[in-house]
Amino acid sequence: MDELTVKPEISLDPDDWNDIKTLGYQIIDDMVDYLKNVGDRKPWTPIPQQVKEEFKKCIPHQPSDIFEVYREFKQNILPYPGGNIHPKHFSWVQGTGTPMGALADLLAGVMNNNATIGDQSALYIDKQVINWCKELINYPKDGSGLLVSGGSVANITGLIVARNTVITNSKNAGVYVAAGKLTAYCSAETHNCIGKAAEVIGIGNQQLRKIPVTDKFEIDIDELKSKIKEDKANGFIPFCIVGNAGTVNTGAIDPLDELLQIARAEKIWLHIDGAFGALAKLVPAYSDRLKAIEEADSVAFDLHKWMYMQYEVGCVLFKNAAAHRAAFANAVNYLTAHDRGLAAGPETISNYGMELSRGFKALKVWMSLKEHGLDKYSAMIAQNINQAFYLGEQVQQHQSLELMAAVTMNIVCYRYNPGSLDDDQLNILNKELLMRMHELGVAASSSTLLNGRYAIRVAITNHRTRLKHLDEMIAGTIEIGDRLMKEYEAKLFKFDFLNM
Numbered sequence: 001m002d003e004l005t006v007k008p009e010i011s012l013d014p015d016d017w018n019d020i021k022t023l024g025y026q027i028i029d030d031m032v033d034y035l036k037n038v039g040d041r042k043p044w045t046p047i048p049q050q051v052k053e054e055f056k057k058c059i060p061h062q063p064s065d066i067f068e069v070y071r072e073f074k075q076n077i078l079p080y081p082g083g084n085i086h087p088k089h090f091s092w093v094q095g096t097g098t099p100m101g102a103l104a105d106l107l108a109g110v111m112n113n114n115a116t117i118g119d120q121s122a123l124y125i126d127k128q129v130i131n132w133c134k135e136l137i138n139y140p141k142d143g144s145g146l147l148v149s150g151g152s153v154a155n156i157t158g159l160i161v162a163r164n165t166v167i168t169n170s171k172n173a174g175v176y177v178a179a180g181k182l183t184a185y186c187s188a189e190t191h192n193c194i195g196k197a198a199e200v201i202g203i204g205n206q207q208l209r210k211i212p213v214t215d216k217f218e219i220d221i222d223e224l225k226s227k228i229k230e231d232k233a234n235g236f237i238p239f240c241i242v243g244n245a246g247t248v249n250t251g252a253i254d255p256l257d258e259l260l261q262i263a264r265a266e267k268i269w270l271h272i273d274g275a276f277g278a279l280a281k282l283v284p285a286y287s288d289r290l291k292a293i294e295e296a297d298s299v300a301f302d303l304h305k306w307m308y309m310q311y312e313v314g315c316v317l318f319k320n321a322a323a324h325r326a327a328f329a330n331a332v333n334y335l336t337a338h339d340r341g342l343a344a345g346p347e348t349i350s351n352y353g354m355e356l357s358r359g360f361k362a363l364k365v366w367m368s369l370k371e372h373g374l375d376k377y378s379a380m381i382a383q384n385i386n387q388a389f390y391l392g393e394q395v396q397q398h399q400s401l402e403l404m405a406a407v408t409m410n411i412v413c414y415r416y417n418p419g420s421l422d423d424d425q426l427n428i429l430n431k432e433l434l435m436r437m438h439e440l441g442v443a444a445s446s447s448t449l450l451n452g453r454y455a456i457r458v459a460i461t462n463h464r465t466r467l468k469h470l471d472e473m474i475a476g477t478i479e480i481g482d483r484l485m486k487e488y489e490a491k492l493f494k495f496d497f498l499n500m
């Protein structure tokens with residue numbers, strides 16, 4: 001056992017603290033410049049093959065100089081991000097982060113709290129931030145909540161509590177205790193994390209009823225009512241409705257008031273997936289349509305999306321704090337709270353969720369909200385919504401562009417449509433167009449299919465975006481689309497139906 005007699009004693013701290021200081025100053029200098037000039041770079045740059053090869057190398061056994069490690073980071077990692085800090089990044093629903101948020105993560109890294117247990121500042125800040133999250137959406141003050149990695153886990157956590165609360169003793173006996181198969185309801189446009197939640201809580205994705213949507217991509221209320229009725233008649237146990245405050249594809253808001261009424265009448269849980277859209281509540285024009293969120297049994301939303309905080313941080317809130325706690329609290333000797341000393345802190349946060357170890361994600365939220373104040377965030381969100389409506393109008397003004405769904409919030413779906421192609425051809429053409437937009441650095445939007453039709457999908461949760469960036473994207477779309485049509489006419493571009 002040679003390893004056990006190693007001497008002298010070692011640690012992972014630097015031999016020379018001045019080196020880490022020098023490197024730290026250098027990193028701050030470089031990163032401030034990097035952020036300041038973010039718009040001068042392309043929104044996305046492909047990773048060269050030789051760089052990808054570097055990422056396949058085996059674990060290093062010997063030490064490297066810290067300056068060399070940083071040099072390698074700058075050479076191989078930093079130049080090839082997903083690009084969501086860029087003003088022309090509109091893919092999926094990704095937030096941008098802020099300079100202060102990055103510094104907060106550095107500070108959290110230095111403190112390196114395990115923000116779960118103990119009488120430590122991190123737990124008090126965590127609680128304060130949860131209270132602020134309630135204030136953000138005007139949720140009841142006596143509700144409870146949890147900061148998690150993001151919307152997916154927030155939604156899953158919501159559904160775990162729903163199952164454990166509505167189905168008495170399911171925590172111990174499992175879903176088998178119910179007198180029939182449990183069913184949950186959401187629109188067909190709902191994010192796939194709700195399907196994952198149905199799998200995780202043991203009801204099975206099949207028992208998640210994906211209700212058809214109207215032409216506005218909102219859940220069809222009549223279909224929902226009749227499905228619940230049919231399920232009941234067939235011995236199923238409806239236990240949860242999931243409403244969307246902003247669907248992932250188009251930003252559609254389900255009729256939340258009606259969902260609330262149905263949930264109350266049927267005595268089932270109402271969970272709202274407000275991953276980004278719940279925050280539109282901060283904009284007066286949306287507060288009425290989103291008011292029912294205040295009454296929902298649980299609501300999930302992200303701070304790393306439309307609050308522009310650094311990844312990762314999402315939040316789930318519960319109206320019934322006792323039910324939230326009951327779903328996760330399990331007394332164990334090694335986590336027992338004491339009267340005094342380190343273990344005298346607030347109750348362990350592990351009593352409110354699946355995680356035991358968790359980082360100090362509340363710090364960046366706390367510092368960012370202090371830096372800017374809530375009103376600035378409301379104005380930022382309103383700005384993104386205005387930008388989306390502006391983009392929708394621009395699309396409608398161009399003959400060769402087609403708006404694919406009404407703009408309701410911050411998402412715009414459109415396609416290039418010269419008028420002479422069928423839907424299948426347009427699907428292929430627009431997919432090629434989007435890939436070229438990425439490669440040429442025009443903008444980084446993502447895509448979706450709406451009723452089987454391929455759409456370029458622009459989600460604006462970006463505090464760096466300006467109208468000129470949207471104008472550039474429109475001009476780039478038309479230019480690439482026109483070029484593709486010329487290539488098609490010259491037989492240089494073919495419709496590859498097999499590869500769609």
Ligand SMILES: Cc1ncc(COP(=O)(O)O)c(C=O)c1O
Nearest residue numbers: 093150151152191247248275302
């Ligand atoms: C409506 C909706 N729900 C849930 C999620 C999942 O959130 P996250 O990516 O933070 O896990 C997303 C992500 O875009 C979303 O748009």
